[in-house]
Amino acid sequence: MRDSGAINFKPKNGSKPFGREKKEQQTVDLARLPGKIGSAVDFLREHVKSFNGRVSTKGNQIQVEGLKHKEVKLLLHKFLRHNGLDDHRVLSQSGILEIVPPHLATHPKQGAATTPPPAAATMPYLFPGAPVPVAPDKKRRKKS
Secondary structure: OOOOOOOOOOOOOOOOOOOOOOOOEEEEEOOOOOOOHHHHHHHHHHHHHHHOOEEEEEOOEEEEEOOOHHHHHHHHHHHHHHOOOOOOEEEEEOOEEEEEOOOOOOOOOOOOOOOOOOHHHHOOOOOOOOOOOOOOOOOOOOOO
16 A cells, blocks of 8 residues: 555545535414414424424415425424314325324224124134134035
């Protein structure tokens, strides 16, 4: 290896470029959160100031500039908790953050007429003398 005393001015991989860096811009969709858009904008403006970022609104959408995606998501979670909306979630779909109300899944109730199978049917190894219920014979295909 030769040491000619020359200085290498090439930046290393992963180092930040010199000059003005392009700031990230995040979009937040508040279409499913009616009535809270104004308070969400005020909350984000107040908290984005500390990061030297900007917040602008376009209808139901908020543009946040200067913060990373994860930081905006965490701020939205903080906003939801402060406003008592603990059941709402923040989803990220194709780069757009969206506040979603709770998903209510309704499962059909089992009828009162159905009864659980006897223990011997579900645990035959514990009841060796009990007859095992056999499913109705299925037609078997002939292997060729």
